[in-house]
Amino acid sequence: MENPNELKxxxxxxxxxxxxxxxxVGVTYFAQKQLTDIVFVELPEKGKNVEQGKQMAVIESVKxxxxxxxPVSGEVIEVNDKLKDNPELINNEPYGAGWIxxxxxxxxxxxxxxxxxxxxDKFVSETKH
Amino acid sequence: MGELKKTPLYEEHVKLGAKIVEFGGWEMPVFYSNVIDEHITTRTKAGLFDICHMGEIFVEGKDAFNLIQKLITNDLSKLSDGKCFYSVICLENGGVIDDLFVYRFNDEQFMIVVNAGNIEKDFKWFLKHKDFFDNVFVFNRSDETAKLDLQGSESEKILQKLTLFELKDLKRFSFVESEVNGISALISRTGYTAEDGFEIYFNAEKAAEIWNKILEVGAEFGIKPIGLGARDTLRVEACYSLYGHELTEQINPLEAGVGFVVKLEKEDFIGKAALLEIKEKGLKRRIAAFEMVERGIAREHYPIFKGDSLIGDVSSGTMSPTFKKGLGMAFVDTDEALVGNEINIKIRKNLYKAKIVKKPIYNFHGKTN
Structure with missing residues (x-):
């Protein structure tokens, strides 16, 4: 899958x-592929400040x-509540409906x-080997 | 730890695109496609598991019966030829050394199937105690023995295509020395999934041949290779113990919920005195099954609360592919281990509602006789 050019x-x-x-923000195609079946997402709290490189959410697969x-610092102003009932959106559309x-x-x-x-892309292909 | 071991099927797993992880000193497939798909396939059709990592210890001779009877908690006098049963072996203090299956060929010949991570420990334990008897031989044939588990409702139809033995005549916890695809094999009607199925033992050199043949003839029935990930979720739903989680040397079999294989009325066995005393005093904690009430997945070691009090911790927890919710097993203070009791499990920083439920969560679906 193509990683969209307009994203960082x-x-x-x-x-x-x-x-x-x-x-x-969300996780990449490569990340969800590594995790496989995503079954639970712990979302950040609205209004909370997050820092670049610091933990903001948790994703669980079965195992x-x-x-x-x-990936950036700032205040969480909205979270994707749909992930509570449909965590698999991250697998299905990591760059779309699976935003976090x-x-x-x-x-x-x-x-x-x-x-x-x-x-x-280069970074991922190096990670694989 | 030394170099990781590989089963004779390692190359087959790589060819199938499995994700490989370390398990008990072995490089094992955790999944091929994904855990949920493999779990559901086993529950609805059939799954084939590489279990070559597990150990096979053979005990033979006139005192074979006496040695095993001295070490296991179950009563070997209740096991007849061609049958197998579950047991544990304990330390003098009642802590569990391992859980295992005993297969009885006759009163002088037995096979003991043990956990992969405990092969050396168990073998030494058997060797150490055989000196109390005159005529018994203990062999560790783990390396030369392959073991495949074929599990799921379609298992009989699949395996029947490869053996002349009438599998419908093979009852649960029975075994037969027959053949699979013309290769000598021991087939037992047993498993670790709570589905109908078989465990198949044969010469390790034939592992790839039989593995591929079963997958080939099973294709029309929807068989898939299944990794250790689904093996774990399947056994957690069925509330089967896994050594290192529900059973350790620090846990006694009574609190672990395997008291049904502890026969305190039988002749002396190692751990009997301690277990009698533990039973007399009453259990402080015991294993219980739980389900999440709030959405969340409670995993191993997560603490369990009732009000402000810490009352236990999770021994095994997962998202259940069958029931589509978090569930598992936990050690809980005895007076809180009651079906229906509402508890809170701490997942990272927050408490989530859960409740104690009846064990097992998933009932056995296979042949019962």
Whole structure:
């Protein structure tokens, strides 16, 4: 699957889509593929401040528990409540309906710490071997 | 720990695209497609498991019966030729060394099937105690013995295509020395999934041949290879113990809920005195099954509360593919281990509602005679 060009990616396999000063974040196709069947998502609390690189959510498959690290810093202004009943949305549409949270991003310079789609593709292919 | 061991089917798992993980010193497939799919396939059709990592210890000679009877908690005098049963072996203090299956060929020949991570420990335990008897030989034939589990409602139809033995005549907990695809094999009607099915033992050199043949003839019945991930979720739903979780040397079999294989009325066996005393004093804690009331997955070691009091901890927990909710087993203070009791389980920072339910959560679905 193509990793969309307009997104930025972290080494921990999160993505961020910046629209104005609102960052939508989720986990990548590669991440959900590694986790396989996602059965539970612990969402961040609305109104909570998250920091780039710090744990913000938890994703569980049948056999594993994985932290999701926020790719940007800011205040959580919206969470994807649909994931409570349909955690598999992350498997089905990691870059769409499977988004996790919207963050009011304070510092756009943080995006410089993230990878482009091309760089992320390379990073993933190196991780695999 | 030394280098990880591989079963004779390792290359087959790689070819099938399995995700491989470490389990008890072995490199084992955790899943091929995904855990939920493999779990449901076993519950509805058939699944084939590579269980070559488990151990087979043979006990032979005129005192074979006496040695085993001295070590196991179950009563060997109740086991007839061609039958097998579950038991545990205990330390003097009643802690569980291992849980195992005893197969009786005749009164001088037995096979003991033990957990992969305990093979050396168990073998030494048998060797240490055989010196009390004149005529008994103990052999560890784990490396040269392959074991495949074929589980699920379609298992009989699949295996019947490969053996002349009339499988419908094989009762639960019975076994036969026959053949599979022309290769000598021991077939027992047993398993670890709570479905009908078989455990098949044969020469390890033939492992890939029989594995591939079963998958080939089982294709029309929807068979799939199943990894250890689904093996675990299947046994948790059935509330079967797993050594290292519900059973350890720090846990006695009575609190672990396997008292049905502890025969305190039989002649002396190792651990009997301690277990009699434990029973007399009463159990402080015991195993219980639980289901989540609130959405969440309680996993091993998560603490359990009633009000502000810590009353236990989870021994095995998972999302159940059959019931589509979190469930599992836990050690809980005896007076709280009551069906219907509402409890709270701490998952990371928050408490989630759960309740104690009847064991097993998933009832046995196979042949019962």
């Amino acid at each position: 990616y972290s080494k921990e396999h999160e993505w961020v889509r910046l629209e104005g000063d609102i960052a939508t 594993s528990v994985s932290d999701v690290f926020s 949270a919207k963050i009011k991003a304070v510092n756009k310079d943080e995006l410089n710490n993230l990878m482009s789609a091309d760089d992320y």
